[in-house]
Amino acid sequence: xxxxxxTPLRNGQVLEEEKIPVxxxxxxxxxxxxxxxxxxxxxxxxxxxxxxxxxxxxxxxxDDEDGRLWMGAAYASESFPSLASRFPQSHLFxxxxxxxxxxxxxxxPWLKSVRLGSPDATSFFRMDGDEVHEVAxxxxxxxxxxxxxxxxxxxxxxxxxxxxxxxYQHRGVESLLETLPFSRVPFVVxxxxxxxxxxxxxxxxxxxxxxxxxxxxxxxxxxxxxALELERLANHTGDLGAMSGDVAFLPSASYxxxxxxxxxxxxxxxxxxxxxxGFLRPGGVTDDLPAGMAEEFGKRLKxxxxxxxxxxxxxxxxxxxxxxLEGTGxxxxxxxxxxxxxxxxxxxxxxxxxxxxxxxxxxYRFNHPPTVTVEGGDVYARxxxxxxxxxxxxxxxxxxIESLPGGELRGECGPxxxxxxxxxxxxxxxxxxxxVVMTDRDGKIAxxxxxxxxxxxWTGLSQSLRxxxxxxxxxxxxxxxxxxxxxxx
Amino acid sequence: xxxxxxxxxWRQGHRTVKFPGPVALPERFRGRPAxxxxxxxxxxxxxxxVCPTGAVKPGKPVALDLGKCLFCxxxxxxxxxxxxxxxxxxxxxxxxxxxxxxxxxxxxxARALDGKARKLFGRSLKLxxxxxxxxxxxxxxxxxxxxxxxxLARFGIQFVASPRHADGLLVTGPVTDNMREAMKxxxxxxxxxxxxxxxxxxxxSGGPFAGxxxxxxxxxxxxxxxxxxxxxxxxxxxTLDGLLRxxxxxxxx
Numbered sequence: 001x002x003x004x005x006x007t008p009l010r011n012g013q014v015l016e017e018e019k020i021p022v023x024x025x026x027x028x029x030x031x032x033x034x035x036x037x038x039x040x041x042x043x044x045x046x047x048x049x050x051x052x053x054x055x056x057x058x059x060x061x062x063d064d065e066d067g068r069l070w071m072g073a074a075y076a077s078e079s080f081p082s083l084a085s086r087f088p089q090s091h092l093f094x095x096x097x098x099x100x101x102x103x104x105x106x107x108x109p110w111l112k113s114v115r116l117g118s119p120d121a122t123s124f125f126r127m128d129g130d131e132v133h134e135v136a137x138x139x140x141x142x143x144x145x146x147x148x149x150x151x152x153x154x155x156x157x158x159x160x161x162x163x164x165x166x167x168y169q170h171r172g173v174e175s176l177l178e179t180l181p182f183s184r185v186p187f188v189v190x191x192x193x194x195x196x197x198x199x200x201x202x203x204x205x206x207x208x209x210x211x212x213x214x215x216x217x218x219x220x221x222x223x224x225x226x227a228l229e230l231e232r233l234a235n236h237t238g239d240l241g242a243m244s245g246d247v248a249f250l251p252s253a254s255y256x257x258x259x260x261x262x263x264x265x266x267x268x269x270x271x272x273x274x275x276x277x278g279f280l281r282p283g284g285v286t287d288d289l290p291a292g293m294a295e296e297f298g299k300r301l302k303x304x305x306x307x308x309x310x311x312x313x314x315x316x317x318x319x320x321x322x323x324x325l326e327g328t329g330x331x332x333x334x335x336x337x338x339x340x341x342x343x344x345x346x347x348x349x350x351x352x353x354x355x356x357x358x359x360x361x362x363x364y365r366f367n368h369p370p371t372v373t374v375e376g377g378d379v380y381a382r383x384x385x386x387x388x389x390x391x392x393x394x395x396x397x398x399x400x401i402e403s404l405p406g407g408e409l410r411g412e413c414g415p416x417x418x419x420x421x422x423x424x425x426x427x428x429x430x431x432x433x434x435x436v437v438m439t440d441r442d443g444k445i446a447x448x449x450x451x452x453x454x455x456x457x458w459t460g461l462s463q464s465l466r467x468x469x470x471x472x473x474x475x476x477x478x479x480x481x482x483x484x485x486x487x488x489x
Numbered sequence: 490x491x492x493x494x495x496x497x498x499w500r501q502g503h504r505t506v507k508f509p510g511p512v513a514l515p516e517r518f519r520g521r522p523a524x525x526x527x528x529x530x531x532x533x534x535x536x537x538x539v540c541p542t543g544a545v546k547p548g549k550p551v552a553l554d555l556g557k558c559l560f561c562x563x564x565x566x567x568x569x570x571x572x573x574x575x576x577x578x579x580x581x582x583x584x585x586x587x588x589x590x591x592x593x594x595x596x597x598x599a600r601a602l603d604g605k606a607r608k609l610f611g612r613s614l615k616l617x618x619x620x621x622x623x624x625x626x627x628x629x630x631x632x633x634x635x636x637x638x639x640x641l642a643r644f645g646i647q648f649v650a651s652p653r654h655a656d657g658l659l660v661t662g663p664v665t666d667n668m669r670e671a672m673k674x675x676x677x678x679x680x681x682x683x684x685x686x687x688x689x690x691x692x693x694s695g696g697p698f699a700g701x702x703x704x705x706x707x708x709x710x711x712x713x714x715x716x717x718x719x720x721x722x723x724x725x726x727x728t729l730d731g732l733l734r735x736x737x738x739x740x741x742x
Contacts, residue, residue, distance in 0.1 A: 024637045046547055082741050086594050108565055112691060115667070116667045123491065139668065139671045140617075140652075140671055140672075140675050141650075142617060142650030143647055143648070143650065144618045144620075144628055144631055144632040144635075145620070145628065146620045146623070146628060146670055147619075147621075147671065166618040167667050168622075168665065168668045168669070168671065169620070169622050169623070169662070169665060169667075170622070170665055170666075170667050170703055171622050171663060171665055171698045171701055171704050172701040172702060172703035172704070175701075176701055177699065183539065183540075183541045183563075184541040184542070184697060185539050186541075186698075186720075187542075187559050187561065188697045188698070189696035190624075190697070191624035191626065191691075191698070191721075192624065193624055193625060193627050194623065194624035194625040194626025194627070194628075194722065195626065197626070231726075238629075251494060251497065251498065253636045254501075254636065255497070255501050257633075257635075257636035257637065257638075258501070258504045258636055258637050258638050260633075260636075261633060261638055266517075267519065268515055268517070268518060269516075269720070270517075272518060272519050272562070273516035273519065273560070274630070275626055275629075275630075275722065275725065277559075277561075277564070277626075277721065282540075287517065299496070306500070307500065307501060309502055310497040310501070311497065313493065313497070314493060314494060314497055314577070317490075317493075318490070349656075401542075437637050471577055483625065484625070485622075485623065485624045486621075489668075
């Protein structure tokens with residue numbers, strides 16, 4: 001972009017706090033953000049930090065084609081101009097800043113609490129009309145699932161609008177990460193979103209390593225990538241099973257359900273826990289994948305691939321299944337771009353957004369599974385993206401474990417450097433996970449920002465419901481399968 | 490088409506684990522910890538100092554609170570004498586909070602419901618799960634009980650959508666302030682007599698989130714709890730074992 005006012009950085013890079021340009025006024029700052037988004041930059045993070053009684057706003061813009069991030073800041077007092085009407089991808093970030101710091105985004109079209117921080121959370125957008133009716137669901141809803149409130153404006157079965165209010169899972173993750181003693185920190189990180197333990201703990205470890213000057217061996221990097229792909233395999237497989245269940249196609253529902261567990265059991269063998277808890281630590285990993293286990297995994301992956309192909313074949317080739325998936329819950333690539341969606345949801349709209357390719361990290365700098373895109377943006381496309389990614393991740397894991405590089409499992413990670421900012425991005429199975437760690441002059445954590453991919457994608461879910469039948473909500477919801485805990489923090 | 494279905498069905502085979510019965514879990518699996526206090530020396534606090542949640546109480550004998558334990562093995566790694574170790578035993582559910590404090594003597598595992606309650610629930614138990622701030626780790630490991638692998642329904646246990654159809658709640662998560670009211674209302678909607686089962690370190694003690702001003706450090710802050718199932722998250726078999734002990738389908742000594 002011409003006349004760059006922000007400073008460039010790469011994924012996993014550390015910056016001195018003073019190197020981040022501070023724009024003269026908050027108006028100039030948001031104006032610049034608007035110009036950058038108009039040029040196609042993606043707003044990857046936008047958040048505040050309290051410094052000496054003032055609030056400093058930081059923004060991270062992603063240039064996915066160039067593999068660079070651009071960071072800048074400005075001080076704000078009381079208010080800042082909202083960009084949400086022109087650039088909807090900023091809407092939830094602005095609401096979050098409002099909730100966390102009390103700053104008013106002037107001109108925000110739908111300003112209310114993100115995580116139930118204020119009473120406005122219970123006022124919902126309403127449509128008027130003799131035949132318009134509301135459907136309210138949650139926070140406790142059917143099934144073994146996390147809590148959230150869904151408010152539909154309907155005409156008969158047809159959905160005009162869906163508003164999603166979350167925050168029920170809010171545990172105060174960011175402030176815990178800023179205040180807890182280090183011994184507890186890894187466990188809070190493991191529990192940001194329990195189904196994405198490896199994704200979040202990798203982003204955290206990378207940030208820590210960049211500030212602590214740690215070197216991670218090639219072997220540890222490779223094992224991290226293998227574990228992250230196993231997490232992706234387990235969850236994508238589980239999602240296909242859940243979608244099978246929602247269209248009442250029981251054969252593939254039960255097969256995928258079992259196969260998901262087989263991937264978790266491999267993680268159990270490798271890490272000692274089915275969800276991979278405790279495996280990643282700054283400097284490396286805690287457990288090795290010895291030759292015998294690698295050979296056994298290789299054999300098992302072959303059988304798993306065959307069984308997965310059977311289950312996927314039934315699922316994708318049964319006409320009564322396709323009839324339910326095709327044309328349901330459509331998102332256009334334009335909507336996807338406007339809302340800044342990420343992960344398999346974006347790739348199912350034909351957008352090749354994948355951190356492993358765009359901002360490669362760790363082992364993926366040398367080797368990564370090819371990025372998969374599917375056109376269509378419907379439930380079918382989101383299912384198909386997952387299936388194709390399962391095949392790519394199977395290829396990746398199978399080939400990596402055959403020839404793991406050498407190196408120590410876990411190196412030293414020194415104390416965090418003072419007055420630094422570390423930014424790390426990871427392609428978790430739901431999409432882009434972003435962590436920002438900031439230290440004060442004593443090297444203590446001054447601000448810890450976590451962004452789960454669900455933070456972007458929940459708005460995509462509510463858009464995809466427009467004009468759909470309310471009875472298709474469970475299926476469309478499963479095709480997104482977003483994290484409540486990751487959003488609520 | 491039908492041949493593809495049958496072929497796949499045949500290849501997928503029979504996948505349900507035999508349970509109750511001996512289960513083989515991999516070497517690195519961290520099941521119920523064991524404490525051998527005879528190996529402790531008088532003023533050693535090594536294990537207690539490294540515990541992220543204060544689950545280890547130093548002293549003679551050293552004691553470990555399974556309700557706070559995250560099964561991270563830091564204590565075992567810190568002890569040079571092997572006084573704390575992790576077994577591969579999945580059984581560790583208890584009826585009383587104090588039974589989760591383990592030391593050298595054998596743990597008091599959950600006993601069956603008595604008399605009338607057992608008669609009511611012993612052969613058919615319907616549960617409503619409430620996630621009250623769980624990271625979803627516990628929720629997904631409970632949901633997996635519905636797969637063909639664990640086949641929960643064969644024991645007459647089922648998760649239902651409405652609390653009105655339920656005999657009790659299965660709570661996961663540290664009970665966030667934002668979810669507390671909804672959890673209470675869900676509990677009130679369950680017809681009496683009713684049970685509450687707390688699954689995971691968060692629901693028992695707040696787990697890694699204990700002490701956060703946004704959470705209430707577990708289900709007991711708000712509801713009477715009948716069964717505690719430790720873990721972070723508990724292995725699905727740990728949960729299944731706990732449920733079956735509660736119903737008297739596995740006898741506890």
